[in-house]
Amino acid sequence: MRAQRVRDAAYRMRHHVLDMGEAQGQGYVGQALGAADMLAAVYVDQLTYRAEDPHWEGRDRFLLSTGHYAIGLYAALAEAGIIGADELDSYGSDDSRLPMSGMASYTPGMEISGGSLGHGLTVAVGMALGLRHQGSQARVINFLSDGELDEGSTWEAAMGASHHRLGNLVAMVDINALQADGPTVGVLRTEPVADKWAACGWHVQRVDGNDVDALLAAFDGISTEQPSVILCDTIIGRGVPMLEQREKAHFMRIDADEWQICRDQLTEGYRGVPA
Ligand SMILES: [Mg+2]
Numbered sequence: 001m002r003a004q005r006v007r008d009a010a011y012r013m014r015h016h017v018l019d020m021g022e023a024q025g026q027g028y029v030g031q032a033l034g035a036a037d038m039l040a041a042v043y044v045d046q047l048t049y050r051a052e053d054p055h056w057e058g059r060d061r062f063l064l065s066t067g068h069y070a071i072g073l074y075a076a077l078a079e080a081g082i083i084g085a086d087e088l089d090s091y092g093s094d095d096s097r098l099p100m101s102g103m104a105s106y107t108p109g110m111e112i113s114g115g116s117l118g119h120g121l122t123v124a125v126g127m128a129l130g131l132r133h134q135g136s137q138a139r140v141i142n143f144l145s146d147g148e149l150d151e152g153s154t155w156e157a158a159m160g161a162s163h164h165r166l167g168n169l170v171a172m173v174d175i176n177a178l179q180a181d182g183p184t185v186g187v188l189r190t191e192p193v194a195d196k197w198a199a200c201g202w203h204v205q206r207v208d209g210n211d212v213d214a215l216l217a218a219f220d221g222i223s224t225e226q227p228s229v230i231l232c233d234t235i236i237g238r239g240v241p242m243l244e245q246r247e248k249a250h251f252m253r254i255d256a257d258e259w260q261i262c263r264d265q266l267t268e269g270y271r272g273v274p275a
Contacts, residue, residue, distance in 0.1 A: 002045060006212045010040035011270050013075035014239045015263065016088055020071050022259035024092040027100065030236040030243060030252040032072030034210070035143075035174050038232050039076040041215040042141060042172070051081035054108040061127055063112050063142045065120025066174070070102030073110065082109040118151025120144055121171060125157045128169040128227075141170045147179030149190040155200065161227040162201025170222055171202075171229040174209060176236050180250045197229045209234035240265050 013036045021027040042062060050056040064073050071091065078085040083097070090096035097106050103113045112123055124142035131138050148154050161169050173193070181187045190196070197204045203223035207214040209232025222228035236252070237243030240262045243252065254262065 003212045003216055006037070006040045006044045006216065009044045009079050010036040010212070011239070011266070013040055013072070013079055014266055016075035016078060016085070017071055018240075018259060018262050018266065020074065020088050020091040020098075021254060022256075023089055024100070025256070026251075026253075027071045027092065028068045028251065029071065029254060030248070031066070031069050031145075031174070031176065032075065033240060033243065034176050034234040034236045034238045035069060035072050036075070036238065037210050037212050037215060038143070038172055038174060038234070039072055040079070041212060041219065042143075043076045043080045045216060046141065046219055047080075048138070049080065049082070049109075054082050058136065058138055060138050061111050061124075061131075061140045062109075063114070063120050063124050063127070063140065064102050064110070065112075065114045065117060065143060065148055066145045067101040067103070067113065067115025069143070069145075069174075070098070070100065070107075070110070070114075073102060074098050074107070077107070077109045080109070083107070117145065117148045118153040120148070121154050121157035121161075124169060124171070125161045125164070125166065128161070128166045129164055132166070132168060137168075139168045139170060141172065144171060144173045145179065146173060146175040146177065146184045146190065146193075147187070149173070149193065149196075150179070150188045155196075158197065158200040158202060158227075165225065166227045167224040169227040170219075171227070173229065173231050174234055175231055176234045178236060178248050178250060183248075193231055197231070201226060203228040204231065205229070206231040206233070208232075210238050239269060241269065 021029040128140040
């Protein structure tokens with residue numbers, strides 16, 4: 001079943017994230033756990049790609065604006081077979097192809113060097129325009145954070161995408177209600193988010209970003225006549241109750257003796273999900 005394949009992949013990816021975090025002793029684990037269902041839906045259900053040829057011209061492009069979520073994307077790339085799962089152990093270490101912040105020149109399948117937030121959608125618009133000029137059927141999917149909605153460049157890109165009626169462009173926004181400087185609502189109030197995207201001319205859907213059925217239904221509902229955005233409300237640390245309940249911080253500290261507890265809680269929680 002389609003949704004179960006995605007849920008199973010997200011579960012394995014969450015384990016990969018915890019393993020990478022433990023190997024390096026750190027990482028943006030909370031964000032990666034929260035976004036695992038979004039990334040699994042993209043890689044298992046949506047993207048057209050060739051695992052053995054990550055630069056294949058006909059591929060769909062997935063652009064990770066949020067370079068610090070790279071730990072989550074590496075788990076997805078391993079799930080997709082674009083990198084080997086055994087390589088994940090090298091995360092963040094010297095000479096690794098998997099640096100802590102995502103860099104296109106290092107990692108197969110990493111399309112852009114994100115991390116300077118607010119640039120991903122601008123690049124995505126250019127790519128989508130270019131692909132359309134080339135007559136390509138490939139799509140561009142851009143993953144943004146809610147913190148990036150503070151950036152003027154994001155909204156310039158949003159208006160440009162709608163002006164050019166880029167039906168080959170999809171944006172996914174991880175609304176985890178937190179950004180580097182604190183809760184999003186206290187940094188710059190961005191709600192009503194859906195109304196803002198709609199005013200910019202986008203096809204808008206808002207879903208529970210940790211509900212795989214809802215995510216897949218949203219992908220089924222995107223427009224091909226105009227750019228589409230899927231606003232995804234997620235929970236930081238999703239799947240690991242100890243982390244879901246922990247006081248939220250942009251960089252969530254996990255002590256050395258806690259990683260195994262996290263893994264056990266993840267495994268225990270997943271058993272309860274019907275196949
Ligand atoms: Mg955020």
